[in-house]
Amino acid sequence: MIPFPDSPVAVLCSGGDAPGMNAFLRAIVRLGLNRHKVPVLGIRGGYRGLVRAAKQVNGEADELVRLKQEITANTGNRGLIDAKMSIIQMDHASVSGIMGKGGTILGSARCLDFHKPEVRRSAIQLLENLGVRALVVAGGDGSLTGAKLLAEESNLKIIGVPSTIDNDLQFTEMALGVDTAVHTLVWAVDHFIDTARSHRRVMVLETMGRESGDLARMAALASGAEMVITPEGGPLTEEAMIAYAEEIESAMTRGRGHAIVLIAEGVKFDPPQSRNGAYILRDAFQKYFQREGAPFQDLEVRPSVLGHLQRGGHTTPGDCILAARFAEEAWKAILDPNGSNGITALQHNKATIVPFGCPDLPERALSSVAMDRLHDDLSSW
Numbered sequence: 419m420i421p422f423p424d425s426p427v428a429v430l431c432s433g434g435d436a437p438g439m440n441a442f443l444r445a446i447v448r449l450g451l452n453r454h455k456v457p458v459l460g461i462r463g464g465y466r467g468l469v470r471a472a473k474q475v476n477g478e479a480d481e482l483v484r485l486k487q488e489i490t491a492n493t494g495n496r497g498l499i500d501a502k503m504s505i506i507q508m509d510h511a512s513v514s515g516i517m518g519k520g521g522t523i524l525g526s527a528r529c530l531d532f533h534k535p536e537v538r539r540s541a542i543q544l545l546e547n548l549g550v551r552a553l554v555v556a557g558g559d560g561s562l563t564g565a566k567l568l569a570e571e572s573n574l575k576i577i578g579v580p581s582t583i584d585n586d587l588q589f590t591e592m593a594l595g596v597d598t599a600v601h602t603l604v605w606a607v608d609h610f611i612d613t614a615r616s617h618r619r620v621m622v623l624e625t626m627g628r629e630s631g632d633l634a635r636m637a638a639l640a641s642g643a644e645m646v647i648t649p650e651g652g653p654l655t656e657e658a659m660i661a662y663a664e665e666i667e668s669a670m671t672r673g674r675g676h677a678i679v680l681i682a683e684g685v686k687f688d689p690p691q692s693r694n695g696a697y698i699l700r701d702a703f704q705k706y707f708q709r710e711g712a713p714f715q716d717l718e719v720r721p722s723v724l725g726h727l728q729r730g731g732h733t734t735p736g737d738c739i740l741a742a743r744f745a746e747e748a749w750k751a752i753l754d755p756n757g758s759n760g761i762t763a764l765q766h767n768k769a770t771i772v773p774f775g776c777p778d779l780p781e782r783a784l785s786s787v788a789m790d791r792l793h794d795d796l797s798s799w
């Protein structure tokens with residue numbers, strides 16, 4: 419049997435899956451094997467999988483030997499098809515044909531237990547006992563916070579890789595998955611437009627994005643949706659919703675027949691509401707259009723919450739390329755003896771490594787404002 423590899427690099431995907439995670443995995447494994455001759459261990463199911471493996475070993479020498487034997491006996495696809503395997507030694511074939519596939523072949527998870535220092539300690543101990551030289555974590559804000567804590571609490575090299583469709587990480591111009599999610603939203607808008615035009619309707623589409631409106635505003639800019647409402651504009655009051663409805667009605671008066679309105683899931687209401695924004699907006703718009711004496715009383719409003727449709731699907735070339743660039747930066751940081759822990763980032767269109775907790779790029783907020791203005795000026799109504 420081949421021995422367990424010396425000083426491997428471990429990689430995991432955490433938080434919401436993002437298109438581009440597989441392309442990143444392929445790139446980190448292939449660069450490891452082809453360029454750097456360093457083996458890569460894939461950890462299944464994010465921090466949850468790591469913690470599960472740590473629990474199984476429980477610091478016991480014979481359990482550790484058993485885990486290492488299991489890993490060496492089930493490398494690559496053989497390990498991947500066995501759901502019981504938490505850690506898999508990746509080979510060339512195990513990352514073949516996955517580049518464009520959404521999701522992650524390693525699986526991802528949210529793991530509440532990882533907030534506990536003693537749980538992170540057990541994960542660190544397992545990685546140290548396996549001789550891991552560096553852990554690469556692909557994930558969003560929360561996963562990168564977990565990675566920052568691992569970096570502070572261990573001597574392992576920890577590299578984060580921004581992967582979230584939300585684009586809510588302000589130190590990088592783009593995270594993995596954003597380009598694909600925008601592409602998917604443009605596709606969705608193109609489908610909704612057909613019915614909106616045919617029935618002369620207003621379609622209110624709710625996008626993901628947590629507290630950030632970037633995904634919605636990028637999708638609006640790329641699709642030509644007539645209106646976009648983002649959390650950065652502050653809570654939506656009744657008056658603000660009426661003002662939006664007035665804008666639509668006035669466009670209809672000028673001969674427009676339909677409207678696509680994107681609302682980001684992070685938009686809050688004043689007074690606060692518990693329902694999805696798309697439904698609240700639908701009710702407010704419909705009430706306004708049907709008021710006594712209104713010119714378009716038969717104008718129908720239809721809401722849709724686009725949900726996880728936005729997370730899946732074929733990864734765009736833009737995300738595949740960014741994944742390769744991030745993987746290359748990650749390897750540079752791993753192999754640099756003087757290099758420290760950090761997160762890959764795209765700054766001024768250059769892939770680089772920034773320290774954990776690095777400040778926001780001031781251009782990010784400016785670019786959101788600029789996108790809103792551009793969208794307004796490009797809109798024909």
Ligand SMILES: Nc1ncnc2c1ncn2[C@@H]1O[C@H](COP(=O)(O)OP(=O)(O)O)[C@@H](O)[C@H]1O
Nearest residue numbers: 433434528529532533557558559560561563564
């Ligand atoms: N403050 C934290 N301390 C330790 N681990 C965290 C912390 N925040 C998040 N994590 C870990 O990262 C996981 C993913 O975070 P989450 O915010 O759900 O998704 P994302 O990383 O995509 O933003 C969490 O389930 C948890 O395991």
Ligand SMILES: O=P(O)(O)OC[C@H]1O[C@](O)(COP(=O)(O)O)[C@@H](O)[C@@H]1O
Nearest residue numbers: 433434558559582583584626627628
């Ligand atoms: O899939 P879940 O657990 O319902 O989470 C939904 C959330 O995940 C996202 O799709 C992605 O967020 P993260 O990248 O931070 O995990 C958010 O836009 C959305 O609010």
